[in-house]
Amino acid sequence: MIGPISFTPAGDPAAIRRLRRDTVVRPVVLVGTGTCGLGAGAGRTLARVKELAGERGWDLDVVEVGCIGLCASEPLLDVQLPGRARLCFGDVDPDKAEAILASVLGGGAWPELPLFQFPAEDHTPWDGVPAIGDHPFFAPQTRWVLKNCGLIDPRSLDEYLARGGYAAFRSVLGSLQPREVCELVERSGLRGRGGGGFPTGRKWRLALETPATQKYLICNADEGDPGAFMDRAVIEGDPHRLVEGMAIAAYAVGATKAYVYIRAEYPLAIGHLDNALEQARHAGLLGHDVLGSGVDLEIRLKKGAGAFVCGEETALIASIEGRRGMPGPRPPYPVTRGLFGAPTVINNVETLANLPELVARGPEAFAALGTAGSKGTKVFALSGKVSRTGLVEVAMGTSLQTVIVDVGGGAPGGKRLKAVQIGGPSGGCIPADRLDVPVDYESIRTLGAMMGSGGLVVMDEDNCMVDVAKFFMDFIQRESCGKCIPCREGTRHMLEILQSITRHPRREHDHQALERFQGVVHLEELAGVIKDSALCGLGQTAPNPVLSTLRWFRDEYEAHIFERRCPAGVCAELLTYAIDPALCNGCTRCARVCPVDAIHGDPREPHVIDQTVCIACGSCLEACRRGAVSTGAGRQTCP
Amino acid sequence: MNRTVPDILAAHPGAGRDALIPLLQEVQEAEGYISRAAVAELGTHLDLPASRIYGVATFYNQFRFQPLGRYHVQVCRGTACHVKGSLGVFAAIKRTLKIEDGETSRDGLFSLEVVSCLGACGLAPLVAVNGQVHGEVTPESVVEILRRYRREGAVA
Numbered sequence: 143m144i145g146p147i148s149f150t151p152a153g154d155p156a157a158i159r160r161l162r163r164d165t166v167v168r169p170v171v172l173v174g175t176g177t178c179g180l181g182a183g184a185g186r187t188l189a190r191v192k193e194l195a196g197e198r199g200w201d202l203d204v205v206e207v208g209c210i211g212l213c214a215s216e217p218l219l220d221v222q223l224p225g226r227a228r229l230c231f232g233d234v235d236p237d238k239a240e241a242i243l244a245s246v247l248g249g250g251a252w253p254e255l256p257l258f259q260f261p262a263e264d265h266t267p268w269d270g271v272p273a274i275g276d277h278p279f280f281a282p283q284t285r286w287v288l289k290n291c292g293l294i295d296p297r298s299l300d301e302y303l304a305r306g307g308y309a310a311f312r313s314v315l316g317s318l319q320p321r322e323v324c325e326l327v328e329r330s331g332l333r334g335r336g337g338g339g340f341p342t343g344r345k346w347r348l349a350l351e352t353p354a355t356q357k358y359l360i361c362n363a364d365e366g367d368p369g370a371f372m373d374r375a376v377i378e379g380d381p382h383r384l385v386e387g388m389a390i391a392a393y394a395v396g397a398t399k400a401y402v403y404i405r406a407e408y409p410l411a412i413g414h415l416d417n418a419l420e421q422a423r424h425a426g427l428l429g430h431d432v433l434g435s436g437v438d439l440e441i442r443l444k445k446g447a448g449a450f451v452c453g454e455e456t457a458l459i460a461s462i463e464g465r466r467g468m469p470g471p472r473p474p475y476p477v478t479r480g481l482f483g484a485p486t487v488i489n490n491v492e493t494l495a496n497l498p499e500l501v502a503r504g505p506e507a508f509a510a511l512g513t514a515g516s517k518g519t520k521v522f523a524l525s526g527k528v529s530r531t532g533l534v535e536v537a538m539g540t541s542l543q544t545v546i547v548d549v550g551g552g553a554p555g556g557k558r559l560k561a562v563q564i565g566g567p568s569g570g571c572i573p574a575d576r577l578d579v580p581v582d583y584e585s586i587r588t589l590g591a592m593m594g595s596g597g598l599v600v601m602d603e604d605n606c607m608v609d610v611a612k613f614f615m616d617f618i619q620r621e622s623c624g625k626c627i628p629c630r631e632g633t634r635h636m637l638e639i640l641q642s643i644t645r646h647p648r649r650e651h652d653h654q655a656l657e658r659f660q661g662v663v664h665l666e667e668l669a670g671v672i673k674d675s676a677l678c679g680l681g682q683t684a685p686n687p688v689l690s691t692l693r694w695f696r697d698e699y700e701a702h703i704f705e706r707r708c709p710a711g712v713c714a715e716l717l718t719y720a721i722d723p724a725l726c727n728g729c730t731r732c733a734r735v736c737p738v739d740a741i742h743g744d745p746r747e748p749h750v751i752d753q754t755v756c757i758a759c760g761s762c763l764e765a766c767r768r769g770a771v772s773t774g775a776g777r778q779t780c781p
Numbered sequence: 782m783n784r785t786v787p788d789i790l791a792a793h794p795g796a797g798r799d800a801l802i803p804l805l806q807e808v809q810e811a812e813g814y815i816s817r818a819a820v821a822e823l824g825t826h827l828d829l830p831a832s833r834i835y836g837v838a839t840f841y842n843q844f845r846f847q848p849l850g851r852y853h854v855q856v857c858r859g860t861a862c863h864v865k866g867s868l869g870v871f872a873a874i875k876r877t878l879k880i881e882d883g884e885t886s887r888d889g890l891f892s893l894e895v896v897s898c899l900g901a902c903g904l905a906p907l908v909a910v911n912g913q914v915h916g917e918v919t920p921e922s923v924v925e926i927l928r929r930y931r932r933e934g935a936v937a
Contacts, residue, residue, distance in 0.1 A: 177900060177901045177914065178903050178904055181904045181915070182916055213901070213903025213904065365898075366897065367898070368859030368860045368862075368863075368897050368898035369859050369898065369902055370900075370902075371898075371900040371902055371903075374900045405900075406843055407898070407899060407900065409912065444802075445806055446843075447802055447805075447806065447844065448843040448896075448897075449840065463799050464797075464798040464799040464800065464802055464837065465798075465837065466836060468840075482799075523902060523903075525860075525861035525902035525905060526864045526905070527865070531861075531903035531904075533903075563860060566860070597860070597902075599860045599861050599864060599902075613860070614860075617897065621897075623840075764872070764873075764920075
């Protein structure tokens, strides 16, 4: 017999409606205070709102919520009046907050139109304000994992419960055997969202079938991919969803101890999760004899210490055990021999956060969404050169075009979209003319990229693909743990080749010229060796950024190697510098900083750059206060 | 809340090897860095040689072995920040503070660290000073931000 969850207003429909904010008794102001909101100044907006309420005697409820995903319009401020639909305003600084509140509460003209409103039953909608479902950012989305993000107070267990939270866990605990839960998840077709795409239910069953007295569940929240912030946003906005997902998973695999391995760089997420765990313990959802079921479950937080390789399963385990985070050979796989030698299931945050919704909707409904091999939804962190950056959740099978152009609004400033980088340092670049690819594990792999955890970094015509490849090689080379030679030495050498093809001709030594000419051939060969022989997933996928850019943007590599020019005008050493005589006032600042004395001219007379001496270091460009130094993507003259 | 290393160790009696990283984190939080003395004390408490502890501590990017400046400047060099020009921001910071990555300025006011991602990519490029995130910075605006902190530091 599964006991009830200790929940204050249980059985009181009016109280539940208040917690869901279906009915509010006084105006509510909601400010998005996730990391992205705070970075955009939500803290100041929030402080001003509280101050105003005191000054003007407004009777307000002020609530802090997580991120709804529209990072580009942060700070976001929502206002809900009794009986009226909730309104959402964007880019709200303290002054604007004052104007908005004065007009909404006082009934004057709004200083500007809200972004959208949240239509709801018994709430009178506002005229002339689009519904959230009609906003271009939200219209193509299917929000299952992010359902509550930005709507509920992440510090409140009651609000999560009022929205049906922990009902899935309770039903699983009361009516299903662990084996049945594994089967249910297997039937749903859920695959790991951390990048690999291994079927979650099968992984669980393997661990369940391994006999052991102690088993572990680890939630991988070490979101190390630069450009990815899905996990952070889920934990900051709806931490109980992760806790519930973990509780379901732990029950299914028979784990009584679970860890969340979370990046130390996410202090806010750690705080919210810690609070959620404490609340769950208090409510009897964790600890000894959970809800009277006889099942024990303890969840602990482990802060990562900043190593990208710890996203790899075996390295992550080593790190939790207090060792250097270096991967080990597999097999044995963690499901048979993992943490402290016990069977261990490692799932990503998004995978686990899918579970409450999966159980609530049933495996058939979950499997009905998506493509043949990829079911459900996928959350993407959209950033880079795109108008509406943010957190996006779409059904599997939606095209990347929809995500980037419809949701994201395409490249800003009328620039031409060039490529999108998907999957972080292990993924690859997909060129703009292939964006019709549907979001699923297999389709993306055929283009030489991989789903990864879901970072999407958009690049426009001003980005150089060789520079992007170099950036990733530099990252991987620094983050390589050094255990196996292909990764340690190979990635370093790939970086050196990329550096030699972006180096100024005058700084090049003989053998480096050779290296440059052999560049493309060597890069491909080396990449193949690393892929085949590296020990872990980090190394095996390390060459992907180079291979995918080589595949789609070979002409850019060739322009760098043979013509010695950077078509996008990014690689500083391959640019030509010139001084505009009409703007130069002869302040001599540039001549003084030039390390090779390539700039000549009398004081108070326009200066000139001697192109035969210039090494294109860019010092003059930085030094000039009049904007007289300009760069061109012109061909470099070889000495 | 000035905890000392013995305080921290006393709060974890009988800690095993798996407590090493959390303990290092607590020590760094309390003292700002991992000192040689702290490593020795940790070694006695956990029954581990100092070489092992250094082996673990130097593996992870988080641990520092020199004290921090008063303002801890973290420059994000994630992908989104990179494509939006964080290299120029980083160069401007280095020029202004006259220090490199991992160093502390001579007046003890600023220390500079490159981080791989702060996770607020929607606001790229990012710089965080003592945990306070500044979004959409430019090489010009970051100099102004640093100047503000310098003034604040000089007054206090």
